[in-house]
Amino acid sequence: MLPSAVIxxxxxxxxxxxxWTDVRRAxxxxxxxxxxxxxxRFTAPDGVSVTQGAAHPSDHVMGRLAQSFSDQSWNIYxxxxxxxxxxxxxxxxxxxxxxxxxxxxEGAEATFVEYHKGKAGSFANIEQNIxxxxxxxxxxxxxxxxxDDMTRIATSCIAAAEGTKLEQYIxxxxxxxxRLETRxxxxxxxxxxxxxxxxxxxxxKHTDMTSHTELSHPDCYIRQSVKGVVTDKAxxxxxGKFLVRRDAQHTDAEMRHDALMLSERAEVRAxxxxxxxxxxxACAHGNTIGALDDSALxxxxxxxxxxxxxxxxxxxxxxxxxxxxxxDEDMRExxxxxxxNWLGASYGV
Numbered sequence: 001m002l003p004s005a006v007i008x009x010x011x012x013x014x015x016x017x018x019x020w021t022d023v024r025r026a027x028x029x030x031x032x033x034x035x036x037x038x039x040x041r042f043t044a045p046d047g048v049s050v051t052q053g054a055a056h057p058s059d060h061v062m063g064r065l066a067q068s069f070s071d072q073s074w075n076i077y078x079x080x081x082x083x084x085x086x087x088x089x090x091x092x093x094x095x096x097x098x099x100x101x102x103x104x105x106e107g108a109e110a111t112f113v114e115y116h117k118g119k120a121g122s123f124a125n126i127e128q129n130i131x132x133x134x135x136x137x138x139x140x141x142x143x144x145x146x147x148d149d150m151t152r153i154a155t156s157c158i159a160a161a162e163g164t165k166l167e168q169y170i171x172x173x174x175x176x177x178x179r180l181e182t183r184x185x186x187x188x189x190x191x192x193x194x195x196x197x198x199x200x201x202x203x204x205k206h207t208d209m210t211s212h213t214e215l216s217h218p219d220c221y222i223r224q225s226v227k228g229v230v231t232d233k234a235x236x237x238x239x240g241k242f243l244v245r246r247d248a249q250h251t252d253a254e255m256r257h258d259a260l261m262l263s264e265r266a267e268v269r270a271x272x273x274x275x276x277x278x279x280x281x282a283c284a285h286g287n288t289i290g291a292l293d294d295s296a297l298x299x300x301x302x303x304x305x306x307x308x309x310x311x312x313x314x315x316x317x318x319x320x321x322x323x324x325x326x327x328d329e330d331m332r333e334x335x336x337x338x339x340x341n342w343l344g345a346s347y348g349v
Contacts, residue, residue: 009068045086046085049077052072055067056129070097095124105136113331125152134164147176155179156181158182179208180210190220194224200342227321227322228258230260255272
């Protein structure tokens with residue numbers, strides 16, 4: 001398929017779900033990977049299989065685009081009852097179209113660590129379909145840090161059966177245009193999910209964190225917290241929706257988005273939504289956008305802390321809560337270390 005034909009298939013701002021993330025406008029004919037297939041690298045512990053096989057048809061706009069380049073997907077299987085001792089690492093998702101299918105079988109537990117770090121002047125489109133069988137547990141940690149001129153779209157569709165547990169943590173530093181979309185479909189009762197994320201954007205980078213959670217069975221527990229920092233001319237988008245069907249009684253779901261704007265030229269667009277048809281639920285959503293607290297900065301400066309260091313400390317404290325639920329202390333320290341490095345470069349400390 002010619003690059004111009006690919007661009008014509010890309011989402012654009014006249015599509016409601018993409019009105020703040022115009023992929024068609026961001027992509028040019030000469031970008032690398034627009035018409036190629038991705039070749040990722042996997043590191044899997046014993047007992048976890050990684051194979052290639054026929055992929056299922058996709059009903060997502062970017063999935064259909066990936067499907068036009070390959071009818072194959074990378075299939076990752078966690079056997080029934082297995083508890084993977086080490087994380088599954090997915091790397092080198094730096095350009096092209098990639099399709100993944102993950103099966104965490106009944107009672108199995110696994111951790112996935114995904115590094116989305118691309119190449120200058122490139123395009124990446126990833127569709128990942130994940131199935132959590134009854135009683136399975138999955139922890140996903142996604143780190144995305146692309147060059148200023150790279151476009152990346154990563155879409156994850158997660159089907160969760162009865163009694164499953166999902167923990168997902170995203171750390172995004174953006175790119176020319178980045179969209180990290182998660183679609184969670186509850187296919188059983190007693191599902192527990194934590195879906196947190198943090199974005200830190202400078203220059204003219206753009207990150208879109210979009211999520212859609214659809215529950216059709218009772219007694220589910222969902223927590224989602226996304227926090228971000230934008231400076232310079234950066235742009236951030238948060239779109240989150242909880243759709244609670246009539247049979248999803250006793251749902252306990254909470255969504256929050258909080259952002260710090262450190263520049264008058266930066267932009268943050270947020271759209272949290274609740275659509276509820278059940279009558280015995282506890283659901284809430286919230287959104288705040290503001291600046292650093294001047295009184296806190298004054299208090300810290302009165303105690304001999306420089307202005308730059310005070311700003312960095314306050315921003316770090318603001319973001320840290322996103323990763324509080326993470327059990328892996330080493331991974332948490334790694335993520336916070338990357339945040340500190342970004343803050344040090346931004347504030348000059």
